[in-house]
Amino acid sequence: MGITLSYHRSDKGDGQFNEDTYGATKSMAWLLDGATGLDSLLIENRSAANWFVNTFSDVLKILSNELTDISSMDLLRQVSDKVRDLYQQQIKNCPADTLPPSSTLVMVREFDEKIEICALGDSRAIFDLKESGITTFGSSPIEDFDNEVLQKLESLRLEDPNISLPLATEHLHSDLMTIRQRKNTANGYWVLCPVDNPFDHMQVIQLEKDEIVGGEILVATDGFLRLSEVFGHCDNGHLLRMNDSQLGATFEKLRQLEKGDQSAIHYPRLKCSDDATCLRVDIL
Numbered sequence: 001m002g003i004t005l006s007y008h009r010s011d012k013g014d015g016q017f018n019e020d021t022y023g024a025t026k027s028m029a030w031l032l033d034g035a036t037g038l039d040s041l042l043i044e045n046r047s048a049a050n051w052f053v054n055t056f057s058d059v060l061k062i063l064s065n066e067l068t069d070i071s072s073m074d075l076l077r078q079v080s081d082k083v084r085d086l087y088q089q090q091i092k093n094c095p096a097d098t099l100p101p102s103s104t105l106v107m108v109r110e111f112d113e114k115i116e117i118c119a120l121g122d123s124r125a126i127f128d129l130k131e132s133g134i135t136t137f138g139s140s141p142i143e144d145f146d147n148e149v150l151q152k153l154e155s156l157r158l159e160d161p162n163i164s165l166p167l168a169t170e171h172l173h174s175d176l177m178t179i180r181q182r183k184n185t186a187n188g189y190w191v192l193c194p195v196d197n198p199f200d201h202m203q204v205i206q207l208e209k210d211e212i213v214g215g216e217i218l219v220a221t222d223g224f225l226r227l228s229e230v231f232g233h234c235d236n237g238h239l240l241r242m243n244d245s246q247l248g249a250t251f252e253k254l255r256q257l258e259k260g261d262q263s264a265i266h267y268p269r270l271k272c273s274d275d276a277t278c279l280r281v282d283i284l
Contacts, residue, residue: 021053033122087195102183226257
């Protein structure tokens with residue numbers, strides 16, 4: 001009984017800090033993909049998002065071992081409350097308008113003899129169900145907002161075909177700020193944040209263990225899923241069926257594809273190289 005991680009890897013992208021993290025206990029596993037506010041706040045000499053995801057992960061591991069009988073929703077609320085207090089201590093001398101970090105979440109938990117998957121944001125869980133086949137769980141309206149900005153990136157390139165990706169991103173700063181301001185709002189998107197409580201909007205699915213073909217769930221950030229969703233190198237079902245060696249090779253392929261299009265011309269995106277994380281969760 002329980003779950004285990006049979007594969008796990010997290011690679012830093014272009015940024016100074018890896019703002020992804022993950023963790024596991026005997027009954028659950030989780031992945032977080034952080035985003036720092038555009039004011040580049042640092043906490044303890046690291047990006048606010050790096051601090052946030054690692055602090056959330058650490059607190060989640062502690063409380064999940066202490067509070068084994070409460071619902072996932074209640075567990076996450078208690079973790080969030082604790083992290084909120086820690087965050088407020090860290091920013092007490094910061095300007096009042098400091099933008100907080102945020103993060104996606106995917107959590108896989110064995111609870112009440114079922115497998116429960118919780119998702120906030122655009123990280124995904126991929127699994128094969130006996131009745132419906134390959135299923136990708138986890139979605140967010142932020143993908144639509146990002147696509148609107150990518151269309152503006154294309155317009156900039158029509159005006160100046162030689163514009164670099166960093167300079168183009170500077171031109172799009174106000175558009176990116178507008179997206180951040182829609183975080184955890186009724187007409188926006190919902191993610192973890194140390195000053196908000198988004199859990200009423202969390203996506204949750206409960207599955208019988210024998211529904212999941214092979215007893216495997218692949219959990220990944222959008223940075224890793226660029227392989228299927230941006231570059232079209234493979235589909236999510238193919239990723240799910242890969243062995244450890246093949247998954248390792250996909251990380252190298254991802255960085256090769258990104259490097260081959262550093263200006264993001266052929267495969268439009270707002271970062272040349274993003275943090276990328278992938279876990280395989282095995283149900284015991």
